Amino acid sequence: MTSIVSVQGLTKVFPGGLQALKGIDLEIEEGEVLSLLGPNGAGKTTLISIICGLTTASGGRVTVGGHDIARDFRAARELIGLVPQELHVESYEKVINTVRFTRGLFGKKPDDALIERILRDLTLWDKRDEKILALSGGMKRRVMIAKALAHEPRVLFLDEPTAGVDVELRQSMWQVMRKLKERGVTIILTTHYIEEAEAMADRVGVINHGELLLVEKTGQLMTRMGRKTLTVELAAPVSDLPETLARRGVTLGEDGSSLVYTYDTAAKQTGITDLLADIREAGLHLADLRTTQSSLEDIFVGLVTGSTQ
Numbered sequence: 001m002t003s004i005v006s007v008q009g010l011t012k013v014f015p016g017g018l019q020a021l022k023g024i025d026l027e028i029e030e031g032e033v034l035s036l037l038g039p040n041g042a043g044k045t046t047l048i049s050i051i052c053g054l055t056t057a058s059g060g061r062v063t064v065g066g067h068d069i070a071r072d073f074r075a076a077r078e079l080i081g082l083v084p085q086e087l088h089v090e091s092y093e094k095v096i097n098t099v100r101f102t103r104g105l106f107g108k109k110p111d112d113a114l115i116e117r118i119l120r121d122l123t124l125w126d127k128r129d130e131k132i133l134a135l136s137g138g139m140k141r142r143v144m145i146a147k148a149l150a151h152e153p154r155v156l157f158l159d160e161p162t163a164g165v166d167v168e169l170r171q172s173m174w175q176v177m178r179k180l181k182e183r184g185v186t187i188i189l190t191t192h193y194i195e196e197a198e199a200m201a202d203r204v205g206v207i208n209h210g211e212l213l214l215v216e217k218t219g220q221l222m223t224r225m226g227r228k229t230l231t232v233e234l235a236a237p238v239s240d241l242p243e244t245l246a247r248r249g250v251t252l253g254e255d256g257s258s259l260v261y262t263y264d265t266a267a268k269q270t271g272i273t274d275l276l277a278d279i280r281e282a283g284l285h286l287a288d289l290r291t292t293q294s295s296l297e298d299i300f301v302g303l304v305t306g307s308t309q
């Protein structure tokens with residue numbers, strides 16, 4: 001895979017001295033969906049704003065499609081579509097006209113077939129002649145995406161596309177993103193919803209206090225950092241935990257009727273076989289076994305709180 005966006009040593013200090021980005025290095029591959037996760041104020045919007053040319057960097061370098069965003073801004077910007085957090089659309093304009101107009105702003109020739117395809121992909125075609133003010137919030141957001149796609153960018157930045165929308169709308173937004181990915185658009189998505197990253201992203205980047213803590217394939221991250229919990233339901237409750245089990249890090253569940261053991265999913269040996277032998281030797285009888293996997297949310301919270309300590 002080749003990088004479509006390359007970020008090297010990017011820093012940003014706002015007037016007043018706040019250092020919002022502290023040397024970000026990031027390679028974004030063509031065709032991937034990358035999700036940037038981070039708590040409020042982590043620096044996600046600042047990073048996106050610099051790549052899209054809305055904010056100037058204090059140091060470092062960004063290229064898009066090989067074009068330096070500082071020296072070759074127009075060529076870089078042409079490859080980028082941006083859907084910002086705030087909705088701002090021309091309320092009295094018709095859907096189709098606002099999308100056509102945006103294409104014109106980039107100096108692109110009119111292309112009604114393309115506009116139709118974009119509006120159909122976003123299930124806005126039936127609404128093409130409606131005034132934007134008559135649309136629901138979710139529809140307005142789709143209009144923003146249609147506008148961002150009108151000049152055929154190769155990279156689309158979506159800054160919290162599903163913030164504050166209901167579950168149904170979120171799922172339909174995911175459908176839209178999947179379709180765009182199929183069309184080969186590279187998507188960078190910031191979100192507070194971990195499940196959104198889990199569902200959509202090929203890779204996840206975790207940012208906190210202006211630093212990129214990691215960028216990793218979503219599945220790999222979950223295997224590497226994920227932990228599983230084995231709960232052993234006992235046939236009869238016990239009042240004390242046998243010493244051999246306590247040494248293994250086992251804890252006694254509520255009311256003594258279960259044993260709880262947490263292990264690393266990436267470890268070669270989980271210790272479960274030995275644990276089961278020790279349980280038998282301690283004279284305990286199993287009623288049931290169940291395992292639960294930690295979620296990306298657990299991993300994220302662990303990373304972010306770890307980095308603030």
Ligand SMILES: Nc1ncnc2c1ncn2[C@@H]1O[C@H](COP(=O)(O)OP(=O)(O)OP(=O)(O)O)[C@@H](O)[C@H]1O
Pocket residue numbers: 014015016018020038039040041042043044045046047
């Ligand atoms: N124009 C500005 N002037 C001064 N400080 C700013 C400015 N814009 C952002 N900041 C600060 O920079 C830091 C990073 O903000 P940023 O908006 O990039 O975070 P974020 O990760 O996008 O957060 P959120 O999820 O809340 O949107 C914050 O501490 C913020 O207050």
